[in-house]
Every structure is written in C-alpha cells, then in structure tokens.
Amino acid sequence: MTLRALHDAARRTLDPVHFDYLAGGTGEERVLADNERAFDRYLLLPRVLCGSETRDTAVDLPGARRTAPVVVAPTAFHRLMHPDGERAAARAAAAEGVVLVTGTAATTAVDGVVEAAREADPDPAVWFQLYLHPRQEVTEALVRRAETAGCTALVVTVDSPVFGRHTRDLRNGFTDLPPGYAAENMRDLPGAPPGSLIDIPMSPALSWRDFGETVRMTSLPVLVKGVLHPADARLAVEHGAAGVIVSNHGGRQCDAVPAAVDCLPAVVGAVADRVPVLLDGGVRRGSDVAVALALGAAAVGVGRPVVWGLAAGGEAGVRAVLGALRDEYDHTLALCGGRRNTDLTKDMIVRRGETW
Ligand SMILES: Cc1cc2nc3c(=O)[nH]c(=O)nc-3n(C[C@H](O)[C@H](O)[C@H](O)COP(=O)(O)O)c2cc1C
Numbered sequence: 001m002t003l004r005a006l007h008d009a010a011r012r013t014l015d016p017v018h019f020d021y022l023a024g025g026t027g028e029e030r031v032l033a034d035n036e037r038a039f040d041r042y043l044l045l046p047r048v049l050c051g052s053e054t055r056d057t058a059v060d061l062p063g064a065r066r067t068a069p070v071v072v073a074p075t076a077f078h079r080l081m082h083p084d085g086e087r088a089a090a091r092a093a094a095a096e097g098v099v100l101v102t103g104t105a106a107t108t109a110v111d112g113v114v115e116a117a118r119e120a121d122p123d124p125a126v127w128f129q130l131y132l133h134p135r136q137e138v139t140e141a142l143v144r145r146a147e148t149a150g151c152t153a154l155v156v157t158v159d160s161p162v163f164g165r166h167t168r169d170l171r172n173g174f175t176d177l178p179p180g181y182a183a184e185n186m187r188d189l190p191g192a193p194p195g196s197l198i199d200i201p202m203s204p205a206l207s208w209r210d211f212g213e214t215v216r217m218t219s220l221p222v223l224v225k226g227v228l229h230p231a232d233a234r235l236a237v238e239h240g241a242a243g244v245i246v247s248n249h250g251g252r253q254c255d256a257v258p259a260a261v262d263c264l265p266a267v268v269g270a271v272a273d274r275v276p277v278l279l280d281g282g283v284r285r286g287s288d289v290a291v292a293l294a295l296g297a298a299a300v301g302v303g304r305p306v307v308w309g310l311a312a313g314g315e316a317g318v319r320a321v322l323g324a325l326r327d328e329y330d331h332t333l334a335l336c337g338g339r340r341n342t343d344l345t346k347d348m349i350v351r352r353g354e355t356w
C-alpha cells in the first residue's frame with residue numbers, strides 16, 4: 001500500500017478526534033504544510049556510471065547500527081491509534097531494522113516497548129524520548145526506567161517550553177486521554193502515591209544547565225531534539241549532546257518557524273563534524289530521505305506516516321510504511337549512482353528554479 005492509502009485508511013479507521021490529534025498542527029498549520037512542501041524545493045542531481053548492483057544503506061547512530069537511515073520519531077499515545085499500540089510499532093521497527101524512539105507520553109511503559117522490540121530482534125535499538133521534568137528527581141527516575149528497560153540512547157525534546165496550541169484539539173475539546181489510557185511512564189514516580197500518575201508539565205524555565213545535568217546522570221548517549229538555530233546546535237554539543245535532531249515538532253509548536261529541512265544545512269555546517277545530525281518533519285517518500293542525507297543528515301525521523309500505518313494495520317501497517325520508505329530510498333540511491341548513504345553529497349542538490 002502507498003503511504004497515501006495508509007493515510008486514508010487511518011482516517012477511515014480512527015475516531016475523528018484522535019485522527020485530528022495525529023494529523024493536526026499548531027495555529028493555522030502553516031509549518032505543518034511547509035514541512036512537506038519544502039521537500040519539493042530541493043531536487044537531486046544524479047551522478048552516473050558509478051553505482052553498484054546492491055547498495056549498503058546501513059547507518060551508525062548513537063547506540064545503534066541499523067540497516068536504514070530512518071528512525072521512528074517519538075509520537076505519543078499509540079494505544080489510541082491501535083489496541084496493540086507502542087508494542088506493535090516496536091516489533092515493526094525492530095523487524096525492519098530501524099531505531100524506534102518511544103517517549104515519555106507513551107501509553108505503554110518503556111519496559112514493555114523494549115520487550116516487544118526484542119520479540120522481533122534480540123538486539124533492537126530503542127531510544128527513550130524525555131520531556132525534562134522541572135523536578136530533577138522525576139527526570140532521573142525516568143532516565144533509570146529507560147536504562148533498566150534496555151534503551152540504548154536518550155532523546156531530550158527541547159522545543160516545548162510550553163505546549164503548542166493544536167488548533168484541531170482545541171476545537172474538538174481533546175484535552176485529556178480517555179478513561180483506560182495513560183502516559184504509563186509517569187506512573188509510580190517520586191512524589192506520587194504508589195500506582196498513581198503524575199503530569200508531564202512543560203517548563204519555559206528549563207535551561208542548557210538542566211540538559212547538561214541530564215547528560216551527566218547517565219552513561220547513555222543523549223541526543224537533543226527540536227533544534228532549528230545553529231547556535232543552539234553548538235550549545236547542545238558543548239553541553240554533551242551525542243546527536244542533534246533538527247525538528248519543529250512536525251509543525252506542532254510555533255507556527256512561524258521555517259520548514260525543518262530548510263534549517264538542516266546551517267545546523268550541519270555548525271556541528272556535523274562533531275556529532276550526527278538527524279532531521280524530522282515532512283519526510284513522506286524515499287527521495288525526501290535522499291535529499292536530507294545529501295544535505296548532510298545522518299538519518300531522518302518519521303512521525304505521522306508511522307502512525308497512519310499503525311492505525312490502518314497495526315504491526316503490519318507500520319512495517320508497510322517503513323518498508324516502502326526503505327525501498328524507495330534504496331531505489332533513489334541507485335538512480336543517483338550511489339552505493340552507500342555517504343555517496344549523496346551537497347553538490348547533488350539543486351533548488352527548484354535556480355541555476356547552478
Ligand atoms: C501525534 C504526534 C505526537 C507526537 N508526540 C511527540 C512526543 O511525545 N515527543 C516528541 O518529542 N515529539 C512528538 N511528536 C513530534 C514527532 O516526534 C516529530 O517531530 C514529527 O512528527 C515529525 O514530523 P512528521 O510527522 O511530519 O514526520 C509528535 C508528533 C505527532 C504527529
């Protein structure tokens with residue numbers, strides 16, 4: 001099935017309020033639209049007579065050597081989308097040989113997510129996405145939970161000093177999870193009675209110092225997610241980040257920022273000689289993966305399409321999305337004369353309408 005067909009199937013399957021939560025963005029959804037549209041502005045300039053019969057798309061990322069430069073970006077509340085929720089996504093990602101990022105707001109606790117990934121691959125790569133808690137002991141408890149579960153890296157999301165105003169959710173009155181669903185990682189944390197949950201508060205008072213303290217509390221590599229400004233990418237590396245994810249949260253935070261891919265070259269210029277730079281936002285086809293890699297990304301994250309697959313077909317649906325992206329990417333790499341990811345280089349990018 002094509003990604004478009006899976007999107008349509010997800011729309012037919014899901015409660016419209018939950019579909020809106022998945023599909024929507026902040027404000028007038030300008031950034032959401034631009035993330036996808038921006039990829040149309042980049043074209044690939046193939047090289048010829050330099051390819052090979054088979055290609056090696058493997059990638060080395062912090063805490064993970066995987067078979068394709070695609071990462072399942074953290075998306076909250078999978079059990080709203082399919083009864084098997086995060087477990088289905090984890091099995092699919094592990095079976096397809098890609099990193100899965102599960103998160104603070106997952107509806108399955110991180111140990112269950114890693115356990116499910118191990119059903120498909122005894123040595124999976126599951127990263128844990130962390131919203132830093134204003135109380136450091138809560139952040140630390142979440143870090144220990146991820147370490148104990150077997151996560152191989154942490155991802156700290158820094159683009160959410162306050163929660164974005166998701167227009168569709170506000171219109172729909174979708175402000176809380178329905179009964180029977182919870183952000184399970186927030187259960188039994190310090191300061192809460194046994195068995196109870198605590199909130200995931202956003203705090204604009206968090207700083208690079210808090211990020212640095214998180215890096216120091218673990219031996220796992222810590223990536224930072226949600227960087228657009230090259231100066232922040234440099235600060236992230238100075239404070240110990242093992243990788244930088246260029247992201248505007250899929251157009252769900254500030255509705256006046258550039259498309260993620262347009263921010264990639266400056267961040268690559270700032271730090272890619274020191275740490276891997278990843279990108280997410282608007283990746284919908286294998287050629288988008290190739291463009292991002294040619295612009296200097298080590299890998300791309302994919303958010304909504306994975307959840308379309310999950311809603312439409314559970315584990316098989318997620319595998320269909322990841323398999324399609326991998327096949328299209330491999331095909332594009334072949335068409336560009338590449339043998340491996342690093343054969344895609346910046347000189348192979350032209351901007352639509354510009355001469356070079
Ligand atoms: C439904 C949904 C939930 C999300 N939840 C989180 C989250 O809990 N933590 C986080 O860091 N990013 C979250 N994101 C942002 C994604 O990780 C990612 O940045 C974004 O989806 C990429 O854009 P794409 O959907 O166009 O691929 C979420 C995105 C969506 C669509």
Ligand SMILES: CCCCCCC(=O)C(=O)O
Nearest residue numbers: 076105163200201249252
């Ligand atoms: C206060 C609950 C936090 C959920 C965060 C989910 C998210 O990041 C999103 O974009 O939605």
